[in-house]
Amino acid sequence: MKLRRVKAIAVKESLQIVRDPRSLMIALLIPLMQMFMLGYGINLDIKHIPLCTYDREMSQQSLGLLKRFEASRYFTLRKTAQDYAELTRDIDDSSCTIAIVIPAGFSQGLNDAGTGTVQALIDGTDSNTANIAANYARAVISGFSGDLQLQAIQRRGGTVQTLTPVDVQARVWFNENLESRNYIIPGIVALVMAIVGAQLTSLTIAREWERGTMELLVSTPVKPLELMLGKLLPYFAIGMLDAAICLALAVFWFDVPFRGTLATLLFTTSLFLIVVLCIGYYVSVSIRSQVGASQVALLLTMLPTILLSGFAFPIDQMPVFVQGITYLVSGRYYVTILKSVFLKGAGAVELAVPILCLALYAVALVVLAARSFRKTLD
Amino acid sequence: MAGGAGAQIIVDGLVKRFGSFVAVDGVSFDVARGEIMGFLGPNGAGKSTLIRILCGLLRPSAGRALVAGIDVTEDPDAVRQRIGYMSQKFSLYNTLSVLENLRFFGGVYGVPRDRLEERIRFAIDMAGLAGRETSLVATLAGGWKQRLALGAAILHRPAILFLDEPTSGVDPESRRRFWDLIHTLGAEGVSVLVSTHYIDEAEYCNRVALITRGRLIALGTPFELRRRSLGAELLSIEREGIANAIELVEKAPGVHDVAVFGSALHALVDDAATRAPALVAYLAGHGIAGATARRIEPTMEDSFVHLVGAATRARGDPP
CATH class of the missing domain: 3.40.1710.10 (abc type-2 transporter like domain)
Incomplete structure (x- = not known):
């Protein structure tokens, strides 16, 4: 592997992103919109x-x-x-x-x-x-x-016993006011990251096939792994920027208490971002059309993350069979991590299991994505 | 000129099938160092498929292809390092500037950093793009884009260049200029394999391979192809509305083949000197008076049409 080639591709990809308003919009506006729409739209507290x-x-x-x-x-x-x-x-x-x-x-x-x-x-x-x-x-x-x-x-002039015989002294931990927003918003951050991350990379290979630039690219000595790294690097930067926007909105706009450390948050967010970027890349390699790839990427990330990550619907209330499936959803681990980091202030030690699972997931997807690209037109 | 240890490209019995369709059907040839080899044939003849196999983009179904002495199926990346490729469809990045495209391909081909600026300068001068370095490629006219693509393909000084219909859709002035560039590269020792469907361009090549329906039906210098492949002499028969008499001329004695060329008929005959007056008389005898017949030098087009027709008849395919 030559870093020179990785860099050449990363620079080229960044220039293309900067000059393509559509991908820039997907990258920066969509997460903002989704945070506001979902943040206000999904509210499980029933009042009024x-x-x-x-x-x-x-x-x-x-x-x-x-x-x-x-x-x-x-x-x-x-x-x-x-x-x-x-x-x-x-x-x-x-x-x-x-x-x-x-x-x-x-x-x-x-x-x-x-x-x-x-x-x-x-x-x-x-x-x-x-x-x-x-x-x-x-x-x-x-x-x-x-x-x-x-x-x-x-x-009637009687006296009243003011003490109830048995009383419950309930004290709620972590989400003291039982605000559903406090546990929904971290989940929404995960959802937005999953959708946007996979969308970002779902176009990258398909676009080269559609525009005919791939034919020349595969005729060069570039290696599949170099191509993947060069293409993912700029999107990783954008993805981390998106994560920062979403997390900042969660804390400063939606007032979700943040009790963990920034280090844990950034580390786990990078892991999850690698997973979703690789999903998008893999889809883009497999489906050589931009529209098709974008739709499949959306389907693969949005549905499982909404339904099976436990972001709004508790996993332990699902049928055992479905619970088993949730272990295959990367969002499940990230949602668990985000909620714990935000509300419980959990660190890497308490979260060792989900972090490890997410890391394994990331490694598996990097390998899958790297192997998926074949330098041939057959 | 061809063959031997100096050959940069050696193709032996190459076959490519797509399902039941045979795109390349047992093609063999070789290209020497500094030679400009033209692939001439109609659209869909298999020229692009052949070039793609030689660039390592498609795997052959059978046969062998050595490029720069390397088997394309065994080490395609080593082949890619030594070749430059211009695909039929323009495939540089439209949203990048001239300079950015060249830097990108320089990086991808691993052109040494200390040589890169010099190579880019050379490519820009060669393509006549000086002053347009920062223009987005999308804003360039067709001929400029084509020369830029050629410049990008030779940044790493490849020994072999594959150009797939590089001049299609480009104005004549730009085409001439492009061919001058190809000859300059050939003179420097670069082997160039260039496909075209412009018959006149075949004349600019050192050797020409005629390809139709996946088969190589003739191979030689333009001169050889024009002369020997015909094995006969050529008459041009001219008269108003003569094209309608093609079937009549076909049946005339001593005529091997007839084809329409513009407003005239070109007839292939065994002996021009005796057949020319005989044909005029034959036509007059069939009610077509006033035709003229004169011997002409066969062009590439005559040769091509004749050879394709002969190959088609030999295989019993419909024309």
Whole structure:
């Protein structure tokens, strides 16, 4: 291998990148856009559930209960309906997810029998949101009933035991406020890196075939490994720049706490970048058209990283068979590493296993990509 | 001139099949040091395939090819170090400048650093691109691009040059200039194998190989091909609308072959002196009066058309 040839190719490739606005845009704008789109778009915290109310009584007590719903940060009052038809329409057209109906005679029942019923109609299309909405509604209502009981006992002059017999003192570690954003964003960084990394290199060989420059290139004494290194070096630099942009956005824009060391972060990011660049390169060698290669590269990186890396969907909740497949997804290791580095401040020692896996993955792909290119037109 | 220990290219029984299609069919020849060998043949004759095999870009299905004494299937990279190649399609980088392209190929061919600037200077002067060093290649006209591609191909001073239809789509002025360059290189001892489908360009070569349907059907100096391959004399028959009488002339006594050349017919006859007046009389006897027939020197085109026709008939293929 001659460094001279590697350098010649790296310089040529860099000049081409600089003069091709399309590849520069892919390289720098797309990651920014994806970070913002995915960073804001994917949010698993359910707050401000659209609420619709129908108060058939309009008593002081019914209004008091509805006030509690309005005050809750989990609900946002969208509408006060005047009849059932209006309510149904609102759920049908999804302008509200949950509707609370207070029946006529609600307060009378409370006063006479000491018990009352409230109806909750929930749009179950999204079962997860429906479940959470129902639980939040129960919590609001049980708070309301607790206060009613308290008042009743106090009115009778009794004393109240203020201690709950058994209490849970839950203390959340690593993501203290249980902000889903804090664990989603590191995953999104991995996703963006995977997509952009493979896209960058997916065009590089296919473009030379399409433009006819490859015929001359393979007639020169350049070796496949020299060609690969020369082509990957400039994209590695761009990829690291992209990583820096994404990681900086995660920390400074999305306020994800960063507790690890920069060294661990950079080292593991380089490993992952090598993996995805090699995936793109391999695809580009195998599919000699730019459009085809770009699509296959997107498919190979985006789908597995979204579905099987554990960036949003917990791996331990998957069927055992699917869990097995996730070990083949390089994103899985990088997502694990990123989340731990960001939130737990884990270092290389704690992350030895995923780092080793990622390193092995990188070595395997470098070998695969280097061997894939044949200097022949056959 | 050909053969012997001095041969830079030795091709022996070379065959290339693509599936059931035989692109190169048992071709043998050799090229001496400093010789300019032309490959002449119609599109799809197998010229490009042959050149690609010799550059190590395609593996032959059978036969042997030695380039600079090295077997192309055994050590293609050693062959690549010693050759320069200009592919049919322009294949320098359009978004790079003249200088950047030359630096790139200098680096890839491993031209010694202390020699590189001098070699680049030489290539730029040779291609007549002085003053355009920083222009993007995309902005250059066809003839300039072609000369730049040649310059890039000789940066590393290869002993052998393969030029695949280097002048296609280039204006006549640029073509002339390009051929001057090829002759300069030949005089310096570079063996040049150049393919073309311009018959007139064959005249500029030291030797010409006629290739059609993957076969080498004739090989010799342009002079030999024009004269001996025909084995007969040539008459030009001229008269308004004479092209329509081609079938009639074919049947005339003593005529071996007839072809249309512009507005005239070229007939291959055993003896021009006696057949010329006989043909005029024969045509008049068939209602075509006033034709003239005179003996002419055969051109490369006559020879080519005749040889291709003869080879086609010999194989029983449809023309």
